[in-house]
Amino acid sequence: MPQVRKNLERLTNTVVQGTKPSMILALNQEFKGIDDIVMLTIGEPDFNTPEHVKAAAVADIQADDSHYGLSKGTALLLKNAASFLKDRYGLDYDPKTELLTTIGVTEGIFDTMKTLLNPGDEVIIPQPTFPVYGAAATVCGAKVVPVPTVDDDFLLTPARLTAVLAEHPKAKAIVLASPGNPTGVAYSETQIAALAAVLKQHDIFVVSDEIYSELTYDRPHASFAKALPEQTILFNGVSKSHAMTGYRLGIIAAPAAIISQLAVIHELITTTQPNVVMAAGAEAFGPGENDAESMRAEYKKRRAFLISAFDQMGLHYVYPDGAFYFFVKIPDYLEQDGFKLARQIAKEAKVGLTPGVAFGQAGYMRISYATSLAQLKVAAQRLSAFLKMQKAKQPSVTDADM
Numbered sequence: 001m002p003q004v005r006k007n008l009e010r011l012t013n014t015v016v017q018g019t020k021p022s023m024i025l026a027l028n029q030e031f032k033g034i035d036d037i038v039m040l041t042i043g044e045p046d047f048n049t050p051e052h053v054k055a056a057a058v059a060d061i062q063a064d065d066s067h068y069g070l071s072k073g074t075a076l077l078l079k080n081a082a083s084f085l086k087d088r089y090g091l092d093y094d095p096k097t098e099l100l101t102t103i104g105v106t107e108g109i110f111d112t113m114k115t116l117l118n119p120g121d122e123v124i125i126p127q128p129t130f131p132v133y134g135a136a137a138t139v140c141g142a143k144v145v146p147v148p149t150v151d152d153d154f155l156l157t158p159a160r161l162t163a164v165l166a167e168h169p170k171a172k173a174i175v176l177a178s179p180g181n182p183t184g185v186a187y188s189e190t191q192i193a194a195l196a197a198v199l200k201q202h203d204i205f206v207v208s209d210e211i212y213s214e215l216t217y218d219r220p221h222a223s224f225a226k227a228l229p230e231q232t233i234l235f236n237g238v239s240k241s242h243a244m245t246g247y248r249l250g251i252i253a254a255p256a257a258i259i260s261q262l263a264v265i266h267e268l269i270t271t272t273q274p275n276v277v278m279a280a281g282a283e284a285f286g287p288g289e290n291d292a293e294s295m296r297a298e299y300k301k302r303r304a305f306l307i308s309a310f311d312q313m314g315l316h317y318v319y320p321d322g323a324f325y326f327f328v329k330i331p332d333y334l335e336q337d338g339f340k341l342a343r344q345i346a347k348e349a350k351v352g353l354t355p356g357v358a359f360g361q362a363g364y365m366r367i368s369y370a371t372s373l374a375q376l377k378v379a380a381q382r383l384s385a386f387l388k389m390q391k392a393k394q395p396s397v398t399d400a401d402m
């Protein structure tokens with residue numbers, strides 16, 4: 001086993017040295033080792049990739065499609081992705097110049113931060129949030145301006161946006177995710193229009209992560225790209241909509257002048273997306289445009305079950321419009337340190353949850369329902385028993401304290 005010469009690791013990029021691996025993944029690994037645990041930590045669909053998408057991948061391999069592909073994506077993938085955005089959300093993007101495919105939205109986030117930000121630039125990120133945006137911006141030497149949304153039902157309000165833009169007039173970008181991870185909260189068309197009216201007055205990019213767009217339950221998904229196409233860099237992909245997290249396929253849609261720059265970074269990092277993945281993605285966005293329908297119906301049932309279970313337990317949560325998460329407030333009678341509490345619940349109740357602080361919001365836990373209804377029922381029983389036991393340990397607690 002080679003040892004690094006004379007602690008050479010101290011000479012690496014100091015920003016990278018200070019960047020920690022994902023707390024969420026680490027905790028997930030730790031909990032997986034607990035016998036009989038029900039994992040509600042997971043941020044990926046429990047469904048299988050649709051059969052016709054798998055068949056397209058196999059056919060691509062069999063056809064010996066094994067040479068370097070086009071860097072921005074195959075013509076068929078880009079055409080089908082453009083049709084998907086048009087048919088599902090009424091968005092107009094030219095597949096030749098205004099779309100790019102990436103190794104999941106995750107690579108798209110990095111490409112975007114690298115393309116937009118010089119060291120020292122500011123990027124506004126409402127909290128809580130998917131942690132990759134901030135980590136990618138930081139690795140690029142930029143500064144994150146966090147904006148709390150906990151007092152506004154986890155939505156950025158036009159008033160708060162106006163205030164933060166007044167304080168940070170040179171901010172290059174704002175990251176918005178709808179529906180969001182970890183809250184499941186989505187912006188309505190009216191709310192988007194109100195934010196767009198403010199953002200239009202500033203030279204700022206809107207980085208809009210809409211990877212959960214197909215998983216909205218009460219109303220059609222509303223896109224920032226519809227309200228503000230000239231400023232928006234839109235992310236979507238097949239990870240959540242088509243249960244294809246392991247394929248690693250995302251798309252970025254933006255004005256041509258931005259896509260051409262993003263494409264340079266994408267090409268530098270990847271040369272190209274694997275051909276087999278692009279073939280599967282073309283099938284998912286094309287013939288599989290409506291594949292999410294049956295999964296959406298199932299998630300909706302699970303959400304309804306958890307709403308009634310959490311209500312019975314007296315838990316407070318923000319109503320999730322989409323994705324597959326609940327963001328639940330930690331009751332006063334429980335341990336308030338999210339990591340300690342997650343470990344306690346994993347050990348004593350055998351349910352795996354993710355502390356909200358991993359997403360930048362203490363005092364909450366993220367509960368994923370990307371697992372079967374049967375498993376959710378077991379988890380709900382265990383959580384309910386755990387809460388009763390904890391309450392019993394503190395006889396002074398009444399329902400009014402919760």
Ligand SMILES: Cc1ncc(COP(=O)(O)O)c(C=O)c1O
Nearest residue numbers: 043104105106130181237239250
């Ligand atoms: C909001 C959000 N964006 C992006 C991703 C990652 O997407 P991908 O699998 O396409 O990299 C996730 C995964 O959990 C997410 O929650």
